[in-house]
Amino acid sequence: MDTQEVRTGEEVDRGAVENYIRETFKDFPGPPLQIRQFGAGHSNLTYELSSGSWEAVLRRPPKGPLPPKAHDMEREYNVLKAIHPFFPLAPEPLAFEEGKVLDKPFFLMERKYGIVYDTQWPENITPSVELAQDISREMVDRLVELHSIDYKETDFKHIARPEGFMKRQVEGWIKRFDKAHTSDVEEGVELKEWLLDNIPEDGESTIIHYDYKLNNAIFSKEDPSQMIGLFDWEMTTVGDPLADVGAAMSYWMEAGDPKELKEGLGQPPLTTEKGFYTREEFMERYAEKSGRDLKDMNFYLAFAYFKLAGIVQQIYYRYKQGQTDDPRFQHMNHFVNKLVSQAARQAGINERLY
Template identity: 50%
Template sequence: MTAEASRPGRGRGTIPVRPGEELDVDAVRRFLSGHIEGLGDCPVEVEQFPSGASNLTYWIRCGAWEAVLRRPPFGPLPPKAHDMKRESSFLSRLHRVFPLAPRPYAFCEDPEVLGAPFYVMEYRRGAVLDDKFPPGVEATPELCRRISYAVVDTLAELHAVDYREAGLGEFGRPEGFLQRQVGGWIDRYHRAKTDDIPQVDRITRWLGDHLPASPAATIIHNDYKLNNLLLDPGDLSRIVAVVDWEMATIGDPLFDLAVSLSYWAEETDPELLKEVLPTVTKYGGFLSRDEFVERYWRRSGRDVSSLDFYMVFAYFKLAVILQQIYVRWKRGQTQDPRFAGFGLRVRRLLEYADGCIPGRA
C-alpha cells in the first residue's frame, strides 16, 4: 500500500495515541523485525483508531509497510475476555473463505512485550460511517439504500459460510448457544451493576420465560454494525472489510441479525434511542429495520418470525456492554472521557428494551 504524509489521521481517521494507551514503539519494532519479512531498517510510526470502546486498535507503519495492531484495554480485565489469540486464530481461517475479514500477520502471546498479548494484521484503507458522512459526500436516498443493501447482503453472505469447511468448528458451542447467552449476559450485568434500574428485573424474567428454538448455527460476527465496516471511499456502497471480530463465534444467526438491528437507528425512533446510538442511519434514506429484516429473509431464507425476542435481548446485551465499560470508568480503570456518560445510555437502552417486549409498548 502506498504511504501518505505523516500528518496524524490523514485519510485514515486516526488520532495521536491517547494518554495512558501508549505503546512501547521500540518493543513493537523489535517484534515486527522478528516476524515480518523484508521490513527493512526504518522507524515505526504509531497512531490510534479512536472508535470502539473495547480492544484498542492502532495503525502502525514502517516505511511503506502499514498494518493494524490490536491489544486489550489497559487495567484489570474479566476472565476470558479480550482473547487476542482466539481472535487472531479465528481470522486466520475465516479470511480464506470470507475475503472481507482482514488477514492476521503475527500473534504475540508474551505479555512482557507490550504488557498484554496482541496481534498484527493487514491494514485496509476505507471510510467509516459513524454519525455523519465524509466531507463532500452527498447523502442521497439512493446512496443510503445502496449502503443498506450492502450491509444486509454482507451479513447474509457471512451466515452462508460453511464454518466446518472453514475449520472453525472449534470456535463455538452451537448447542444451547442462546440459553447460555441469555444467562451469561444477565450475569454480566449484575457483576457490573452500579445503579438500580427497575426495568432490569422485568426484562431478564421475560427473556428467561420466552426462549425460542434457534435455527441452524452459522458463523456470527456478534458485533456487526455499520461502523465496523470499512467502505470504499470512492463508492460507499462497496464494503472493503469487516472489522472488530473479537466476539465472533459459531451460534444463532438471528442473534447476529438482531445485534446488527439494535445499532440501526431510524429517523422516527425516540430521541432517547437516537442519542444513545449515534449513527448516520437515523437521518433517513436508509432501509428501515423492517426492510432490513425482509431483505435478510429474502437473501438467507431463514424464518424470522421470532425476532421480537432477539430484539429485546439485543438491546439488553448492548446495555450490558455499555455498563461493563461504564463500571471500568467509574472505578478509575480507564480515564477515557467518552465513558463518563455511559450510565445514562445504559438506563435509556434498558427503558427502550422494556418497551420492546410484546404487550408492553
C-alpha cells in the same frame, strides 16, 4: 479510516513493538516505526503501525483489569485465521503476541484503506437517498453472505458449540450485567425473567459476527456503496444467525428513535439519515435474501438491546471503578437504562420506564 495522535493513557511502548516487528517480519524496512491510533471504538484499542511502505494494524485490550474471557486477543486472531480464507472482507491476520512485549497480548493484521460511515458523511462523498439505500442493501447482503458459509468447512468446526447457544447467551449476559451492576443503573428484573422464559429452541447455526454495525465496515473509495472490509471480530462465534441480526439492529438507529438511544454512544449514526433502511426494511430484505423465518425477532431484538446494555455497563463499570478516566464513559449509565427500557418495550413488558 481516520487515525489520530495516540490518546493520553493509551500509549504503547514504541521501542518494544518495533523490536518485535523487526524479529517477526523480515521485510520490515529501516525507518523508525510510526504509531497512530484509530479514533473510533469504546472497547479494544487499535493502532496504525507504519514504517516506509510497511503497514499493519495492532489490536490490543484496553488498559486496566478486564472481565473474564473479555478482550481475548488470541481468540480474535484465531477467528480471523479461520474466516479470512472464506470471507476476504475479514482482515488477514499477520501475527499474535502472547503478552511478553506489552502489558497485554496483541495481534497484528493487514491495513485496509477505504471509507468508514459513522456519524457524519465523509469528505468527498455526496450524500443522497440512493447512496444511503445502496449502503443499506450492501450491509444486509454481506451479512447474508457471512451466514451462508458452512462453518463445518472451516476451522470453526473445532470450536463450535451450537447446541444451547441462546440459552448460554441469555444466562451469560444476565450474569455479566449483574456482575457489573452499579447503583445508578436499573436492574431490569422482569425483563431478565422474560428473556429466560422465552428462549427459542435450537435451530440453524452459522458463523455470526455478533458486532455487525455500519462503522465496523469499510467501503471502497471507487464505489462508495461496496463493502471492502469488516472489522471487530472479537465476538464472532457459531450460533443462531437471528441473534446476529438482532445485534445488528440494536446498533441500527432510526430517525424516530428516542434521543437518548440515538446519542447513547455520541452523535447519532448515519443510519438515522434519510434514505437508510429502517430496521423493518433491513430485516425484510434479510428474510428475503436468506430465506429465514423472522417470526421470533421480538425475542432476538429484546435480547440484543439487553446484551448491548451489558456491554455498555461493563465499560461504565470500569469507569466507576477508576480503571479508566475516558470522559466518553462518564454518563453511559443513562444509555444503559435506555437500552434496558428499549429491551423491555420490545418484549412487551409494562415494566416502569427506566
